[in-house]
Amino acid sequence: MSVLIRRAPRERNSIIGWFPNELLMGVMRYSSQLDLVALSRTSRLCYDIAMRLLYHTVTLSTGTQIESWLRTMESTEHPTLSLVLCDHVRRFTITNLDVEWEPNRFLNTIQTLKNLSSQTVEALISILAQLHHLEFLELTDGIEFTDTLLDCLYFKTLFEFEYRAADSQISSLLPSFLNQHPTITHLSLVNYNGPLQQWDTIHLPNLTKYMGPNFLIPLFTSESIRMLTEACLGANRSSDDLDIEAALLRLATMPALHRLVIVHDMEDSTLFRSVANHVPRIGILRFGKAKGFLIQMSSEDTHEIAVGLEKFDRLSNLSFVGVYNGKGLECDDRPTIELWSRACKSLSSIGLHYNWWDQSEGHWERM
Structure with a gap:
């Protein structure tokens, strides 16, 4: 005190x-x-x-906010103030936090940011270049100066990078930006549903967590994936079975991978069979539907999944989830849960049909 x-x-x-x-x-x-x-x-x-x-954390989502922040950082009354404040910034975001819930507001935000003057953009780049201790950066595509930021900026301590796609676009400069920041440990590419990209190889030797489209996985170098422990893959509209197979084949070479989440629109049993063939050493496996509600899994699918489960020896958590419609499915899942637990002895938690089951002292109970 x-x-x-x-x-x-x-x-x-x-x-x-x-x-x-x-x-x-x-x-x-x-x-x-x-x-x-x-x-x-x-x-x-x-x-x-x-x-x-x-x-510590700066979040800007409108042109007015950007200009106000720049005025503070470029104070002429206190010349050293800008350097002092820049040293404090650890997280910087230019986006709208309510994208998922207010898409119209997101489009308005992009339009507002497109109207920034060239002088404002230059001032923004100048200040961002002084953020010598920045650890987290989030950018939104569809803004005209995003390419300029990716092309000009470098942060020696950047650990987390999130890139929010807009209008099915991803900047062609993104791979180059990533390769200039080998310190990145967490990489997220959000809301991307566009065509597959012809990109250069990506080298991120310290990457431990990845969330983004499946087509990017084969582009990582061997050094980039040796430390990867968590991956969340999204199948975009242009993806097909071969794209996901290529991603899973690459995941098979990741020795540290423990948690895998796949958001898709394929048949659960078909995708599960591919996962079992390529990455049977993972501990947590979750499947999510990209759109639409869950339907009751057929007996044929449950038995096919049981066959695939025999290949796993470390899997503790398995779940199949989808967009929740406010109602649970009226079905008796206990026989399925017991079937799967016999096929994979290491299972301790299962999510199916919007319900969660946990094993305690050899008995499965719905939570």
Whole structure:
């Protein structure tokens, strides 16, 4: 407490520079009572902590927000302020957080961002280039300056990159941007349903989590996939069985892969057979329908899946999910659950027909 209320004689004597942003965030969340918040007016330490928290995450979704943020970062009254604030930024996003729920708003956002002046775009690029400690970046395609950002920017500490596709577009500069950032551990390509791309090989030696279209998997180098533990694949409209087979064949060479999610519109049993043939060493396997509601699985499919389950020796969690229609399916799944558990002894949790089953002391119970 005494540290928080003691004002440092000079800024250079403050201990604030010794703490990472994440630790300071934890301190403020734990200590955010009214009496301590009031101290931010009198305590240089609390003030500096608040500044770090305020600029840790920057999310911009309109041209007005971008211009306002640039004015703050380009303050002429305090020339060093821009450099100080840039050092605080760890996460930066240009997108609309409500894309999935408000598609019309998303289109309006893109149109607004398209109207930015060239001077504003240049200022934005200049400031982004100063974010030397950036760890997370999210961009949206369909904005005219996205290509410029991908072509000009480099972040030496970038760990997570999310690219939100719009109007079935993905920039041709994306592979080059990825290859310039080997530090990336988490890669997400969201909402992409366009045609397959003819891209160069992608080298991300530190990649551990991937979410995106299945066609990108074969483009990763061997070094890029040796540490991959989680993959979420989406089959786009142009995909066919061969595309998914190629992705699964590449996944078979990933020794660390533990969790696999596939969002698709194929027959569950057909896709499951392919997974069993190529990646039987995974621990968590989930299938989701890209569109439409789940229907009751046929007895032929349940038996075919049981045959495939015999190839798994580490699988603990298996689920088949889809768009929830607010109602459960009226069917007796216990025989299916018991059939599958006999085929794969390592199973401990199964999701089927909007219901979850867990095994406890040798008995399966619906949760």
